[in-house]
Amino acid sequence: MFTFIVRRIIQTIPVLIGVTILTFSMMHLIPGDPAQIIAGESASPEQIELMRERLGLNDPLPVQYFDYIRGVVTGDLGNSIRSGRAVSSEVFLRLRPTIELAVYSTILSVFIGLIAGVFAAVRRGGLSDSLVMIVALFGLSLPNFWLGLMLIQYLAIGIDIFGINTGWFAASGWGTWQQQVLPVLTLGTAGAAIIARMTRSSMLEVIDQDYIRTARAKGVKERVVIYRHALKNALIPVVTVVGLQFGTLLGGAVLTETVFAINGLGRLIVDSIRARDFPIVQGGVLIFALLFVFVNIAVDVIYRLLNKRIDLN
Amino acid sequence: MAETTDILVEEPILEVRNLQTSFFTKEFEVKAVDGVNFAVPKGKTLGIVGESGSGKSITSLSILRLIKNPGKIKGGEIIFKGENLLDKTESQMRQIRGNEISMIFQEPMTSLNPVYTVGQQISEAFIIHQNMSKKEAMLRSVEMLELVGIPSPKQRVKQYPHELSGGMRQRVMIAMALACDPELLIADEPTTALDVTIQAQILELMEDLQDRLGMSTIMITHDLGVVAETCDYVAVMYMGKVVEYATVKDLFKNPKHPYTVGLLNSLPRHDIDLGEEDLTVIQGSVPAPDQIPEGCRFAPRCPFASDICHERLPHLEQSEDGNQIRCWIYTDEWDGDPEVNVNGERTS
Numbered sequence: 001m002f003t004f005i006v007r008r009i010i011q012t013i014p015v016l017i018g019v020t021i022l023t024f025s026m027m028h029l030i031p032g033d034p035a036q037i038i039a040g041e042s043a044s045p046e047q048i049e050l051m052r053e054r055l056g057l058n059d060p061l062p063v064q065y066f067d068y069i070r071g072v073v074t075g076d077l078g079n080s081i082r083s084g085r086a087v088s089s090e091v092f093l094r095l096r097p098t099i100e101l102a103v104y105s106t107i108l109s110v111f112i113g114l115i116a117g118v119f120a121a122v123r124r125g126g127l128s129d130s131l132v133m134i135v136a137l138f139g140l141s142l143p144n145f146w147l148g149l150m151l152i153q154y155l156a157i158g159i160d161i162f163g164i165n166t167g168w169f170a171a172s173g174w175g176t177w178q179q180q181v182l183p184v185l186t187l188g189t190a191g192a193a194i195i196a197r198m199t200r201s202s203m204l205e206v207i208d209q210d211y212i213r214t215a216r217a218k219g220v221k222e223r224v225v226i227y228r229h230a231l232k233n234a235l236i237p238v239v240t241v242v243g244l245q246f247g248t249l250l251g252g253a254v255l256t257e258t259v260f261a262i263n264g265l266g267r268l269i270v271d272s273i274r275a276r277d278f279p280i281v282q283g284g285v286l287i288f289a290l291l292f293v294f295v296n297i298a299v300d301v302i303y304r305l306l307n308k309r310i311d312l313n
Numbered sequence: 314m315a316e317t318t319d320i321l322v323e324e325p326i327l328e329v330r331n332l333q334t335s336f337f338t339k340e341f342e343v344k345a346v347d348g349v350n351f352a353v354p355k356g357k358t359l360g361i362v363g364e365s366g367s368g369k370s371i372t373s374l375s376i377l378r379l380i381k382n383p384g385k386i387k388g389g390e391i392i393f394k395g396e397n398l399l400d401k402t403e404s405q406m407r408q409i410r411g412n413e414i415s416m417i418f419q420e421p422m423t424s425l426n427p428v429y430t431v432g433q434q435i436s437e438a439f440i441i442h443q444n445m446s447k448k449e450a451m452l453r454s455v456e457m458l459e460l461v462g463i464p465s466p467k468q469r470v471k472q473y474p475h476e477l478s479g480g481m482r483q484r485v486m487i488a489m490a491l492a493c494d495p496e497l498l499i500a501d502e503p504t505t506a507l508d509v510t511i512q513a514q515i516l517e518l519m520e521d522l523q524d525r526l527g528m529s530t531i532m533i534t535h536d537l538g539v540v541a542e543t544c545d546y547v548a549v550m551y552m553g554k555v556v557e558y559a560t561v562k563d564l565f566k567n568p569k570h571p572y573t574v575g576l577l578n579s580l581p582r583h584d585i586d587l588g589e590e591d592l593t594v595i596q597g598s599v600p601a602p603d604q605i606p607e608g609c610r611f612a613p614r615c616p617f618a619s620d621i622c623h624e625r626l627p628h629l630e631q632s633e634d635g636n637q638i639r640c641w642i643y644t645d646e647w648d649g650d651p652e653v654n655v656n657g658e659r660t661s
Contacts, residue, residue: 210423216379217418218411218438218489222403232428308428308473 109191117199243299
């Protein structure tokens with residue numbers, strides 16, 4: 001297993017190189033002259049030239065790229081244009097709420113998704129199966145910014161029902177649990193729906209397998225047959241979906257953080273795009289990409305722990 | 314119109330009476346098992362023989378009440394040690410499954426759970442039925458693997474099913490089935506999916522274990538060779554019904570039902586050379602489940618069929634020797650050739 005993990009990490013090197021090339025080129029793909037943008041609208045040509053020299057924009061591209069990589073490896077991602085502070089510290093400061101949001105949403109969607117999926121699969125073809133699947137289809141189809149706004153409207157601002165105001169939760173920020181409930185719901189809903197559907201179809205496939213019949217013939221309780229013998233097999237494809245879902249969550253975090261005014265990385269990136277603070281955007285995207293790559297390594301490891309048939313080497 | 318249900322067998326451990334199991338689709342009902350009767354004598358082996366679709370596997374699953382939707386056991390009695398299994402609650406049935414009655418399945422490649430070790434899967438039986446701790450159960454599992462002839466059982470017990478060959482996996486299935494010393498073992502085509510050389514090993518192992526542990530066995534197979542080798546009694550099934558029930562000796566020496574003769578004729582023999590046309594086949598094939606013949610189920614394919622065969626279904630009748638036969642030829646109502654000799658049609 002150890003060698004597998006090491007090998008898997010080595011395999012990510014090309015991916016990481018690709019990611020750095022992409023983020024590096026962002027600087028050059030933006031319309032206009034980065035030096036002009038960074039120096040400001042009213043800068044004189046001399047100031048712009050000075051900025052160009054400072055940013056190394058006069059060097060050949062490969063040299064610029066290796067300078068950039070050297071910076072990335074040593075944790076130097078440049079400085080924010082707006083605040084002048086190091087990008088790395090700005091980004092890491094904002095990283096925590098985003099990761100918390102993504103992790104809580106993943107936990108929520110896995111929890112609800114698995115329960116709903118197993119529930120529906122066991123009652124295949126029944127009314128409750130159809131109901132769960134219809135709800136899941138809704139959950140999947142709701143745009144998450146809209147869901148966020150609706151949740152704010154009805155559960156943060158609240159409406160009066162029989163004299164009770166439903167504004168139980170906070171509409172913005174991140175810190176107390178009242179602030180965390182709605183964003184996590186917003187971000188976790190689509191994932192829960194996807195996982196529920198995936199779990200259901202995977203369970204249906206497994207339930208008809210011969211080894212499930214063997215377990216029943218052994219005198220195993222139905223609950224144990226479902227959760228021990230069937231679910232562990234059904235989880236194998238679901239785990240992959242959870243990994244990919246985590247990436248979607250990071251993307252979704254950009255919207256959710258904006259709707260709920262959470263000072264996370266997603267919002268930082270959006271604000272920085274508006275303010276044309278490109279070093280921050282660059283750094284933020286790089287961190288997102290790294291997170292995604294490492295979450296998927298973790299998923300691969302879990303996948304192989306579950307699926308004994310895959311030879312580690 | 315009562316079916317014969319008294320079966321002259323000394324001390325039956327299991328008696329199946331008029332068992333009916335059907336599968337329901339939107340349009341029609343498929344009677345997979347349609348009034349089956351047989352008995353398994355204590356310590357003996359009963360073979361259930363028939364073509365695919367004759368209902369033999371469904372019969373065995375019905376005994377353990379493992380029939381799933383849209384299937385349903387509609388009627389009859391399954392008397393195990395004097396008690397009707399169809400009257401038991403689900404939790405009482407769980408006490409019996411894998412403990413008093415065990416089952417081995419046809420497909421060793423897919424009948425073991427791929428995500429648990431062999432040891433964990435055998436242990437489960439001990440943990441459920443004998444309240445053992447995990448550790449004790451694992452030690453017993455090693456002993457079971459040793460009993461079924463798996464070399465280096467201490468290492469094997471930690472392996473996953475995909476690390477074992479088909480024959481090894483079937484041995485594991487047997488170890489699992491025999492873990493709690495069952496009184497009745499149901500083996501559903503235990504050797505069909507295996508190589509011929511492995512088949513013989515597995516059959517030998519099963520016979521050896523049966524002698525040692527003194528259990529009764531139901532051997533479900535379509536292979537009369539397996540029957541000849543392992544069984545004491547045979548029930549021949551055709552389209553959800555038993556058509557002949559006899560001791561193995563009588564069945565091979567003096568088969569009565571035309572279908573049994575057909576099965577025997579399609580068995581290759583290597584002791585006598587019959588020339589080019591030594592293998593005969595039963596004409597036609599099993600009718601679709603929604604096109605069940607009016608009279609005797611076998612009549613459309615039977616070389617002896619006369620008018621009565623197409624009109625009315627014969628009963629399972631018991632003869633003086635205790636064997637049973639469901640065929641008009643052996644009744645007073647027979648309207649065909651009075652000199653007919655079913656056994657005379659045997660080519661092998």
